[in-house]
Amino acid sequence: MDDNNPDLEIFRKQWQEEVTARSTARAQIPSSVRAYSSHERPDKSKAKTALPPSNILSEEADVVDGISAQAYHDLDDKDDTRRLGVEGSKHPQSCQMLKEPQSALEHYEKAIEREDQGNLGDSLNLYRKAYRLDASVDRIYKNKHFPPSNSKIKPTDLNPSNAPVTVPNTAHHSLDGPSTSTTNDLIASFSNTTVSAAAPPTEGTPPPPCPIARIPSEILIEILLKTAIADVASFARLSIVCKRFAFLVTTEDRIWERLCHGREYGFAAMHYIWKTSIAGKPLPTTLLEVSDLPPDNPLEISTLNLTDSSSFSTVPVQSSPILSLSALYPSYRQMLRTRPRLRFNGCYISTVNYHRPGASNTSSNSTYTCPVHIVTYYRYLRFFRDGTCLSLLTTTEPADVVHHLTKENLQAHHNRESMLPSAIMRHALKGRWRLSGSLGYQDDDMEKEGDVHIETEGVDAKYMYKMQLSLRSAGRAGGTRNNKLVWKGFWSYNRLTDDWATFTLRNDRAFFWSRVKSYAMGW
Numbered sequence: 001m002d003d004n005n006p007d008l009e010i011f012r013k014q015w016q017e018e019v020t021a022r023s024t025a026r027a028q029i030p031s032s033v034r035a036y037s038s039h040e041r042p043d044k045s046k047a048k049t050a051l052p053p054s055n056i057l058s059e060e061a062d063v064v065d066g067i068s069a070q071a072y073h074d075l076d077d078k079d080d081t082r083r084l085g086v087e088g089s090k091h092p093q094s095c096q097m098l099k100e101p102q103s104a105l106e107h108y109e110k111a112i113e114r115e116d117q118g119n120l121g122d123s124l125n126l127y128r129k130a131y132r133l134d135a136s137v138d139r140i141y142k143n144k145h146f147p148p149s150n151s152k153i154k155p156t157d158l159n160p161s162n163a164p165v166t167v168p169n170t171a172h173h174s175l176d177g178p179s180t181s182t183t184n185d186l187i188a189s190f191s192n193t194t195v196s197a198a199a200p201p202t203e204g205t206p207p208p209p210c211p212i213a214r215i216p217s218e219i220l221i222e223i224l225l226k227t228a229i230a231d232v233a234s235f236a237r238l239s240i241v242c243k244r245f246a247f248l249v250t251t252e253d254r255i256w257e258r259l260c261h262g263r264e265y266g267f268a269a270m271h272y273i274w275k276t277s278i279a280g281k282p283l284p285t286t287l288l289e290v291s292d293l294p295p296d297n298p299l300e301i302s303t304l305n306l307t308d309s310s311s312f313s314t315v316p317v318q319s320s321p322i323l324s325l326s327a328l329y330p331s332y333r334q335m336l337r338t339r340p341r342l343r344f345n346g347c348y349i350s351t352v353n354y355h356r357p358g359a360s361n362t363s364s365n366s367t368y369t370c371p372v373h374i375v376t377y378y379r380y381l382r383f384f385r386d387g388t389c390l391s392l393l394t395t396t397e398p399a400d401v402v403h404h405l406t407k408e409n410l411q412a413h414h415n416r417e418s419m420l421p422s423a424i425m426r427h428a429l430k431g432r433w434r435l436s437g438s439l440g441y442q443d444d445d446m447e448k449e450g451d452v453h454i455e456t457e458g459v460d461a462k463y464m465y466k467m468q469l470s471l472r473s474a475g476r477a478g479g480t481r482n483n484k485l486v487w488k489g490f491w492s493y494n495r496l497t498d499d500w501a502t503f504t505l506r507n508d509r510a511f512f513w514s515r516v517k518s519y520a521m522g523w
Helices: 005-028 031-040 054-071 090-098 106-118 120-131 135-145 185-186 218-228 232-240 242-252 253-259 298-305 331-338 407-413 421-427
Strands: 344-359 372-385 388-395 428-433 450-459 462-473 486-495 501-504 511-515
Touching: 031 106, 120 135, 185 242, 218 232, 218 253, 218 388, 232 242, 242 421, 253 331, 388 407, 388 421, 388 450, 407 421
Parallel strands: none
Antiparallel strands: 344 372, 344 511, 372 388, 388 428, 428 450, 450 462, 462 486, 486 501, 486 511
């Protein structure tokens, strides 16, 4: 190559002038900006084309702007980095953020920043590094940026013994502000409210008519009473309509008293003595005297009135229950909700699931080849208002049974073969029921309130089955009450030999009430 080439010599001079000018301009740039450029900006001295020396400062400013806008979205103040004419300016916070993360927390914080910027690849790598350094780095980050609130510590001694007499007693003052009112106080605050009409659909238009808002309170209470007798559930749901309805539904004790004494849902439909025989025939309105009952075997009480009425004495019995308010039932509303009672608009279903080993394989000793049988069956109980009931044990699911669990289907298919869907009732057993408690026997020491006694037919005419269940509540607190029957005993009585046998309840489960709309009120 010819070293005396004039073009090459001109290029060398221009290149030397550019390098000299660049070094002079770099010496005038603050150190912090120069650190940014040397760390991230590629070396422009290796470029194939050179810029004129007169554009050096503007080119440096453009480089800084490009760096700031390209990747560093987390700079605190971008304008400060552009002030090249101010000598001695420093940005310690920005320089600190440019440092590579060292600890697990720094990696985690940097990963969150990258994730917010949409750079998921870098964020994922930083997350991995953070968890490799410390597996609990997420909890450290949460405690740093979202510390738990420090609850106020209440002093244990509000009035120390050495306090002067003039210090007032602060025990009645709340440390957390005004105390929240109870539900009763909230309902009481609705006493002076009225039924308000709906708001106008649009501005400037009259509100829609609300005739019920002009009805007097006496007529409104009578309407609510008729609603409660027709459907107590719909009556209770009226409390969510408005404040006035909430006050009337909760506090109008006359409606709840009528429900408690009525035969629709109340205790007038409950039987505390046997009303019918097991076959369903009515019994005389008499009851055995307590002194005539066998004292040693209470289960034999029911056997004395199984067939005829000759064993009954002529002691009159109070047919209607005694309903009086007490500390246990301070209001009729509380009494209807919590006092044990049966429901007639549905049936009680017990679902039993258990597994048992199958036949073992004689050709193999491995336990993995032995089959396991999962057994599922259902028990159904439906109570009627006349004191009778139906009991059914089957493997058929409830959807195919509950609508056929009626007396008519029992009589039509009792011990008869049929292909109809209601033929499942040929296995049903007739029976009777009564509740325990002092309402029937007037003796608190004899029976405790809350149990259900059931007597049904057996698989053979010589047998009779007796069940004792306890009324409980299932579900959330404040929800439906008396919707569960828990087993307390199950016996079989042989009328020929006068023997009692006990059934084991190892696999049996409790009954749960399910409403069936086709039953209506269960009349």
